[in-house]
Amino acid sequence: MSERTPTISFGSAVPAGGGEVTIDIRTPDLEINFGPQHPATHGVMRILMRTDGELVTGAQPHLGYLHRCAEKIGENVEWLQYLPYTDRYDYLASMNNNLGYSLAVEALLGVEIPRRATLIRIICAELNRIGSHLVAFGTYGLDIGAFTPFLYTFREREWMMALFEKICGARLTYSYIRIGGVFNDAPPGWFEEVARFCDVFDVKWQEYVDLLLVNQIFVKRTANIGVISREMALDFALTGPMLRGSGVDWDLRRDMPYMCYGEIWRDGAYKIPVARGEMGALGDCWDRAWVRVQEMIESIKIVRWCLDHMVDGPVIGELPKTLKVPTGEVYVGIENPRGELGHYLVSDGGKVSVRTRVRGPMCTNHAVLEDILPGALVGDAIAIIGSTDIVVGETDR
Amino acid sequence: MDFQGLHDRLLAINAPGLVGTDEPRKPNPKDKKDKGRAGDPFVIVDAQQLVLFLEVCRDDDRLCFEQLIDITATDPSKDGADLWINVSLLSLKFRHRLQIKCLLPKSAAELPSTVRVYRASQWNERECAEMFGIKFVGHPDPRNILLPDDWLGFPLRKDYEFPKEYHGISCE
Numbered sequence: 001m002s003e004r005t006p007t008i009s010f011g012s013a014v015p016a017g018g019g020e021v022t023i024d025i026r027t028p029d030l031e032i033n034f035g036p037q038h039p040a041t042h043g044v045m046r047i048l049m050r051t052d053g054e055l056v057t058g059a060q061p062h063l064g065y066l067h068r069c070a071e072k073i074g075e076n077v078e079w080l081q082y083l084p085y086t087d088r089y090d091y092l093a094s095m096n097n098n099l100g101y102s103l104a105v106e107a108l109l110g111v112e113i114p115r116r117a118t119l120i121r122i123i124c125a126e127l128n129r130i131g132s133h134l135v136a137f138g139t140y141g142l143d144i145g146a147f148t149p150f151l152y153t154f155r156e157r158e159w160m161m162a163l164f165e166k167i168c169g170a171r172l173t174y175s176y177i178r179i180g181g182v183f184n185d186a187p188p189g190w191f192e193e194v195a196r197f198c199d200v201f202d203v204k205w206q207e208y209v210d211l212l213l214v215n216q217i218f219v220k221r222t223a224n225i226g227v228i229s230r231e232m233a234l235d236f237a238l239t240g241p242m243l244r245g246s247g248v249d250w251d252l253r254r255d256m257p258y259m260c261y262g263e264i265w266r267d268g269a270y271k272i273p274v275a276r277g278e279m280g281a282l283g284d285c286w287d288r289a290w291v292r293v294q295e296m297i298e299s300i301k302i303v304r305w306c307l308d309h310m311v312d313g314p315v316i317g318e319l320p321k322t323l324k325v326p327t328g329e330v331y332v333g334i335e336n337p338r339g340e341l342g343h344y345l346v347s348d349g350g351k352v353s354v355r356t357r358v359r360g361p362m363c364t365n366h367a368v369l370e371d372i373l374p375g376a377l378v379g380d381a382i383a384i385i386g387s388t389d390i391v392v393g394e395t396d397r
Numbered sequence: 398m399d400f401q402g403l404h405d406r407l408l409a410i411n412a413p414g415l416v417g418t419d420e421p422r423k424p425n426p427k428d429k430k431d432k433g434r435a436g437d438p439f440v441i442v443d444a445q446q447l448v449l450f451l452e453v454c455r456d457d458d459r460l461c462f463e464q465l466i467d468i469t470a471t472d473p474s475k476d477g478a479d480l481w482i483n484v485s486l487l488s489l490k491f492r493h494r495l496q497i498k499c500l501l502p503k504s505a506a507e508l509p510s511t512v513r514v515y516r517a518s519q520w521n522e523r524e525c526a527e528m529f530g531i532k533f534v535g536h537p538d539p540r541n542i543l544l545p546d547d548w549l550g551f552p553l554r555k556d557y558e559f560p561k562e563y564h565g566i567s568c569e
Contacts, residue, residue, distance in 0.1 A: 064543040237517030328435030
């Protein structure tokens with residue numbers, strides 16, 4: 001029998017599991033459409049995979065199914081009117097998108113933001129980061145077969161959304177952080193409830209760690225899979241948890257501080273979790289999941305700091321009714337849950353922008369899939385795609 | 398390093414293709430028409446030498462731009478003769494950013510692809526190409542990325558006319 005087993009060279013396509021699978025029969029290349037309507041793509045994305053048996057030998061992402069012309073719309077509506085569109089690119093982190101756009105326009109305007117508004121902005125952005133990571137972590141478990149943690153994470157996210165509903169009336173697309181500040185002040189008792197949420201979350205967070213993160217089945221499915229080296233992460237301009245998951249110590253909140261993140265850092269209120277490759281190779285799927293889980297608890301610390309330092313005062317600066325932005329160009333990048341969300345805005349002094357460029361973190365982070373999918377098993381491909389924390393609304397805009 | 402320091406360093410190492418700078422300035426109080434310019438400072442680079450310029454930026458030990466955060470284009474006006482290429486670089490080691498602008502004539506919108514220097518530009522260049530009709534010579538995978546393969550016209554150009562129908566489906 002062994003004489004008839006052909007020796008095949010797969011080139012770079014070595015199983016990612018580290019030799020747990022023996023390949024002895026060459027099967028013809030089969031092209032498989034992963035998506036567009038696959039539940040693990042969390043949206044509408046298609047990856048054309050070339051497979052040889054259970055082995056992925058090539059992957060070509062096809063995008064654009066959720067393209068909604070965000071940049072073209074930016075050239076056709078007024079500055080303030082564009083804000084609700086920012087909600088729609090990364091719909092799991094709308095507060096952060098509002099914030100990124102508002103900061104970019106404010107950089108051109110040169111307006112002063114009231115202290116209370118800044119603190120409320122940070123609370124909302126960090127709560128939204130927790131919510132986004134809860135979905136990322138919960139659905140990641142769901143993708144690779146753990147159903148229960150998903151229900152747990154959505155339980156806390158529900159509370160987070162209820163908090164947002166109390167402050168702005170919407171549950172998913174908030175448009176709450178406006179140019180010049182925030183839309184309105186927090187209702188009575190809101191800060192106390194946020195503090196209660198933080199206390200409860202500390203306890204619940206430990207449940208996710210015990211239930212999923214250090215679960216042996218989860219570790220087996222994710223460790224040593226989809227390894228992104230440090231060099232690759234820099235070359236592909238990965239940002240956010242995917243960059244820190246590869247062991248690069250970089251976070252815009254600390255390293256290029258905006259609002260009062262620098263002040264919070266100097267107070268020692270939060271840390272930046274950077275993966276160390278505890279369960280396998282540095283930069284594998286488990287490391288990325290670990291970074292997200294750790295970031296949640298750091299966000300809670302930032303929220304607590306803001307609650308402790310809350311001041312009274314106005315929540316929105318003085319702005320003219322029709323906003324005219326001075327001539328100029330600006331690029332402002334902020335740390336979104338998924339990485340650096342950049343807005344490059346060009347104004348000619350009119351009511352409408354000349355160019356609204358959205359540098360979405362997902363669009364850049366996803367380009368790495370073409371390189372890390374080949375060599376994985378088909379089952380691991382789901383684990384790899386899930387570990388990038390995919391939101392197609394952001395990729396396609 | 399601040400912008401002045403970066404510019405000095407670029408001059409000192411004689412970076413290829415460096416044309417000049419475009420810095421924000423306050424309005425001139427004597428001239429009412431001069432409104433000044435807000436925002437970020439830019440360096441202006443010759444588009445055809447952009448790849449060489451980026452290579453220097455990446456490899457120089459005092460600039461050390463490890464990441465190409467974004468590459469995109471802008472059509473500043475309908476009647477203008479030029480498009481802009483906007484590149485944003487980030488150095489994690491020294492915590493500084495550099496914004497680069499290149500002028501590219503609309504009549505010959507071609508420049509060498511930067512994928513050779515930074516793989517990050519692969520998808521952004523594809524988007525730029527389909528939206529502005531810019532040809533990145535030497536791009537490894539020059540397909541459309543967000544638009545369908547048979548899309549006509551370049552949507553983010555200012556002279557773009559919205560289609561009246563697409564495959565028999567009326568858009569009006």
